[in-house]
Amino acid sequence: MTSLILLSIFGIVNLFLGFMKSKKVLMPMVMLFLAVSLGATLLDWNNPQTYFNNMFTMDNFAVGFTAVMVLSTLFILPFSSKYGRDEDGNLAEYYSLMLFSLVGGIMMVGYENLLMLFIGIEIMSISMYILAGSDKRNILSNEASMKYFLMGSFFTGIILFGVALLYGATGSFDLTTISDAARNIDAGNAPLLLMGLLLVLIGITFKVGAAPFHFWTPDVYEGTPTVFTSYMSTVVKTAGIAAFYKLMSAAFGGVYEQWFPTVVAITVLTLLIGNIGAVAQTSMKRMLAYSSISHAGYLMIALTSFNDRSENAILFYSLAYSVATIAAFGILKYVADERKSDAYEAFNGLGKTNPLLAFVMTVAMLSLAGIPLTGGFFGKLFLFSAALEQDMLWLIVVAILMSAVGIYYYFRVIIAMYMKEPAGERITVDALASFTLIALVVLTVLMGVLPDLFNDLL
Amino acid sequence: MLTALLILWPAVAALLVLLVKGQGAKKVAFGAALVELLLGIWAWVGFNPADSSAQYLINLPWIESAGIVFKVGMDGISLLLVLLTVFLLPLIILSTFKHNYERPSSFYALILFMQTGLIGVFTALDAFLFYFFWEVALIPIYFIAGLWGGENRIRVTFKFFLYTVFGSLFMLAAFVYLYFQTPGTHTSELSAFYQLVLDAGTQSWLFWFLFIAFAIKMPVFPFHTWQPDTYAEAPTAGTMLLSGIMLKMGIYGVLRWLLPVVPLGVSQWATVAIVLSIIGIVYGAIIAIRQHDMKRLIAFSSISHVGLIAAGLFTLTEQGLQGVMIQMLSHGINVVGLFFIIDIIQQRTGTREIAAMGGITQKAPFLTVCFMVLMLGAVALPLTNGFVGEFLLLMGVYQYNAWMGAVAGLTIILGAVYMLRMFQRVMFGETNHITEVFTDLTFTEKAVLVPLVIMVFWIGLNPNTFLNISEPAIGQLLNVINR
Numbered sequence: 023m024t025s026l027i028l029l030s031i032f033g034i035v036n037l038f039l040g041f042m043k044s045k046k047v048l049m050p051m052v053m054l055f056l057a058v059s060l061g062a063t064l065l066d067w068n069n070p071q072t073y074f075n076n077m078f079t080m081d082n083f084a085v086g087f088t089a090v091m092v093l094s095t096l097f098i099l100p101f102s103s104k105y106g107r108d109e110d111g112n113l114a115e116y117y118s119l120m121l122f123s124l125v126g127g128i129m130m131v132g133y134e135n136l137l138m139l140f141i142g143i144e145i146m147s148i149s150m151y152i153l154a155g156s157d158k159r160n161i162l163s164n165e166a167s168m169k170y171f172l173m174g175s176f177f178t179g180i181i182l183f184g185v186a187l188l189y190g191a192t193g194s195f196d197l198t199t200i201s202d203a204a205r206n207i208d209a210g211n212a213p214l215l216l217m218g219l220l221l222v223l224i225g226i227t228f229k230v231g232a233a234p235f236h237f238w239t240p241d242v243y244e245g246t247p248t249v250f251t252s253y254m255s256t257v258v259k260t261a262g263i264a265a266f267y268k269l270m271s272a273a274f275g276g277v278y279e280q281w282f283p284t285v286v287a288i289t290v291l292t293l294l295i296g297n298i299g300a301v302a303q304t305s306m307k308r309m310l311a312y313s314s315i316s317h318a319g320y321l322m323i324a325l326t327s328f329n330d331r332s333e334n335a336i337l338f339y340s341l342a343y344s345v346a347t348i349a350a351f352g353i354l355k356y357v358a359d360e361r362k363s364d365a366y367e368a369f370n371g372l373g374k375t376n377p378l379l380a381f382v383m384t385v386a387m388l389s390l391a392g393i394p395l396t397g398g399f400f401g402k403l404f405l406f407s408a409a410l411e412q413d414m415l416w417l418i419v420v421a422i423l424m425s426a427v428g429i430y431y432y433f434r435v436i437i438a439m440y441m442k443e444p445a446g447e448r449i450t451v452d453a454l455a456s457f458t459l460i461a462l463v464v465l466t467v468l469m470g471v472l473p474d475l476f477n478d479l480l
Numbered sequence: 481m482l483t484a485l486l487i488l489w490p491a492v493a494a495l496l497v498l499l500v501k502g503q504g505a506k507k508v509a510f511g512a513a514l515v516e517l518l519l520g521i522w523a524w525v526g527f528n529p530a531d532s533s534a535q536y537l538i539n540l541p542w543i544e545s546a547g548i549v550f551k552v553g554m555d556g557i558s559l560l561l562v563l564l565t566v567f568l569l570p571l572i573i574l575s576t577f578k579h580n581y582e583r584p585s586s587f588y589a590l591i592l593f594m595q596t597g598l599i600g601v602f603t604a605l606d607a608f609l610f611y612f613f614w615e616v617a618l619i620p621i622y623f624i625a626g627l628w629g630g631e632n633r634i635r636v637t638f639k640f641f642l643y644t645v646f647g648s649l650f651m652l653a654a655f656v657y658l659y660f661q662t663p664g665t666h667t668s669e670l671s672a673f674y675q676l677v678l679d680a681g682t683q684s685w686l687f688w689f690l691f692i693a694f695a696i697k698m699p700v701f702p703f704h705t706w707q708p709d710t711y712a713e714a715p716t717a718g719t720m721l722l723s724g725i726m727l728k729m730g731i732y733g734v735l736r737w738l739l740p741v742v743p744l745g746v747s748q749w750a751t752v753a754i755v756l757s758i759i760g761i762v763y764g765a766i767i768a769i770r771q772h773d774m775k776r777l778i779a780f781s782s783i784s785h786v787g788l789i790a791a792g793l794f795t796l797t798e799q800g801l802q803g804v805m806i807q808m809l810s811h812g813i814n815v816v817g818l819f820f821i822i823d824i825i826q827q828r829t830g831t832r833e834i835a836a837m838g839g840i841t842q843k844a845p846f847l848t849v850c851f852m853v854l855m856l857g858a859v860a861l862p863l864t865n866g867f868v869g870e871f872l873l874l875m876g877v878y879q880y881n882a883w884m885g886a887v888a889g890l891t892i893i894l895g896a897v898y899m900l901r902m903f904q905r906v907m908f909g910e911t912n913h914i915t916e917v918f919t920d921l922t923f924t925e926k927a928v929l930v931p932l933v934i935m936v937f938w939i940g941l942n943p944n945t946f947l948n949i950s951e952p953a954i955g956q957l958l959n960v961i962n963r
Contacts, residue, residue, distance in 0.1 A: 388619070393615055393645075394612045394614075395612070395615070399615075400543075403608070403656070406656055407656055407659070407660070410653075410656050410657055415653075415657065418653055418656075422649040422650065422652075422653055425649055426642065426645060429642060430642065433638065437626070437634055437638065440623070440626070440627055441626055441634050473543055474545055
């Protein structure tokens with residue numbers, strides 16, 4: 023809870039910092055804010071507290087996911103240093119929007135009440151609509167913002183409609199009350215409840231970028247400035263999937279039988295569309311967008327299995343996925359800025375010109391592909407284990423086949439970096455970003471060699 | 481402790497090699513590989529051959545929450561393969577001394593890193609640890625072949641990588657499934673897998689999940705299509721690693737993780753597996769006969785030889801399995817030697833075309849002797865290493881089914897056809913403008929080939945040195961299978 027308050031205050035303080043002449047102070051300050059918030063979050067560990075008349079709980083689940091989100095933001099920031107030198111004067115506002123959106127994210131993982139979930143989603147999303155369009159002179163960025171905003175508000179409306187129906191069926195927004203009502207489902211109210219559930223489900227599916235409501239992802243990701251794309255595909259996704267998981271487990275565990283087929287269908291569809299879509303891309307950024315769709319699919323496997331392993335698996339996977347994705351987007355930003363292209367070809371020969379960048383990218387790709395020695399491997403292993411405990415072998419076979427497809431497009435980057443002739447000169451990377459990249463690699467490998475340090479938390 | 485040292489040392493050495501600038505890297509790598517060889521010999525000396533259980537056992541908690549342990553150890557089967565690895569690796573590194581590869585420190589670090597994976601695979605006694613090392617061995621060879629290979633390296637190595645990962649994901653699924661069948665708080669230890677009682681239907685599909693993973697690696701027909709291209713395109717050191725050691729991972733996997741874990745599945749599908757293997761024997765040999773490129777010829781001959789080993793695996797007879805063990809060693813030694821000789825000839829003449837050669841014998845007697853010994857080992861002439869292995873294997877297959885034994889026996893005839901034909905055309909006859917200036921072996925080249933030649937005779941004349949090591953372990957394995 024402290025982190026929620028701190029981040030709100032820091033966001034406002036940061037707006038005032040924007041009045042200062044030098045923009046150089048901004049990033050260090052925001053990083054400090056985030057570090058303090060991370061510390062405050064961890065202080066809540068094993069000390070569950072409920073706030074706002076039972077509308078918000080800071081239990082270990084919320085602490086875990088909050089920590090992943092704050093840490094991810096902390097890792098993303100160093101890659102935005104270039105913005106500080108740009109003529110663009112709104113840096114403070116962008117950082118504040120990120121902090122505010124984090125507040126929304128925390129509400130999405132700690133909610134005990136559907137209103138809180140709704141407010142969280144809105145706080146997070148509205149910030150993102152603006153950030154998507156923050157590259158004002160770029161027509162793609164404008165398009166991304168518009169598309170994201172229109173689609174996002176439309177789906178928020180659907181969620182709201184669903185919440186209203188649930189209220190009609192159960193007489194409450196409270197998760198526990200809804201859960202009780204769902205367990206003793208009353209035949210008269212059943213259609214109302216299930217309809218409400220379906221609408222909320224559709225809305226959240228949109229937010230996490232799962233098929234069939236994924237279509238906005240590639241365009242929005244492509245147009246959004248890379249730093250914010252990185253934020254979108256990690257923090258927003260983590261918040262969305264945690265909210266999704268919490269909703270299904272805390273409120274609708276009783277009607278598991280009813281929603282299971284829908285969620286499984288969405289999962290399989292997401293895996294297929296994400297992976298097969300990624301193969302067809304020529305732009306690295308669009309590939310990462312499709313890859314993020316596919317990872318939503320892997321994460322949703324935990325939803326379908328739904329046992330005591332899946333909660334841990336989802337947290338571990340979120341962290342592993344976020345770390346690797348941030349590294350990938352961070353490097354993509356440098357390469358794309360320097361070589362004026364985000365196609366695979368822009369990465370040609372990076373192994374020769376920038377061994378560090380190429381190495382970090384390789385580890386990130388291996389992790390996303392789920393190869394051992396990286397966190398991504400154990401992420402997948404834990405998710406698959408959770409599902410296999412539930413005897414869903416066929417689903418795992420689909421996921422395995424899709425993982426093999428994933429190797430195809432992740433390795434294209436590695437091939438471009440090491441096996442092609444350089445596409446340009448050496449790219450200069452500032453010290454902070456290099457340090458962050460090294461930290462990301464260390465974290466990925468640590469998760470891949472000693473997963474127990476991170477596992478078994480929840 | 482010794483097992484952990486064997487696994488860790490190459491990884492540490494790989495990091496050291498990375499720090500070395502320039503062509504000095506190869507010397508450091510060679511030194512590191514020699515240290516590893518000494519460690520291997522130390523393990524051999526202290527090994528109690530009468531004991532069928534795993535020795536030098538290390539059992540540390542790793543992922544406690546999931547019951548996954550860092551459990552490694554060596555029984556006779558593991559020891560032989562570890563010895564093969566530590567014996568071949570310095571020779572493989574030495575064989576590259578005359579090449580000046582670009583970015584040498586990366587090249588040699590990858591080779592050493594791969595050794596960590598290989599030793600890990602051969603000693604792991606936990607399913608996830610095994611999988612872990614399996615992939616650790618795969619990544620370096622992908623880069624070795626992809627970065628330092630021939631013209632089509634990118635497409636070819638990518639195909640190889642996709643194939644292998646696809647297979648290993650199925651292995652992973654099977655392991656996870658087995659893991660959940662273990663009682664109580666689940667564990668992925670090998671011994672727990674051996675105790676599982678699974679119904680025949682389950683074992684039937686588990687067999688295929690595991691078989692595909694291992695069959696791709698060996699490779700068994702029809703999962704072999706990646707192999708000739710990859711062997712031809714990879715740099716010679718990579719080809720040696722792939723054929724000499726890495727394909728043994730597949731065979732070892734069947735031996736350790738397939739046969740004893742799903743014996744009912746094996747009894748249902750053994751005939752199919754053996755038939756596929758025998759098709760591979762004949763098919764590989766016939767295609768080898770038609771090859772013009774020496775490297776591709778050896779690559780196809782390898783499919784043929786491995787086919788016989790695979791057939792022996794599924795006979796579940798003591799002769800068959802002992803034959804598998806000894807033939808793994810022999811094949812590793814012969815094929816590494818042959819690939820090296822082809823590399824030498826290519827270096828000297830600039831081509832691998834059989835038709836372009838002739839009369840090398842007159843110019844390079846030492847090379848001729850080494851080539852002949854290794855070639856005769858490959859065609860299984862009595863007194864050479866190949867004979868012992870193929871004899872035991874054919875005996876095993878014959879016991880399983882006489883007809884199959886007869887067809888599998890074609891390997892000896894066909895092998896003689898393509899090997900002798902190649903040898904004759906390359907080595908004998910008149911010299912031409914290419915071979916006119918051919919020079920005999922240098923000291924380094926001799927240093928690689930002489931130990932291999934010695935091993936050909938050692939195994940051929942006194943196979944019991946090695947058969948005795950694996951015998952108790954094979955017996956124990958058969959006990960588990962026939963429980």
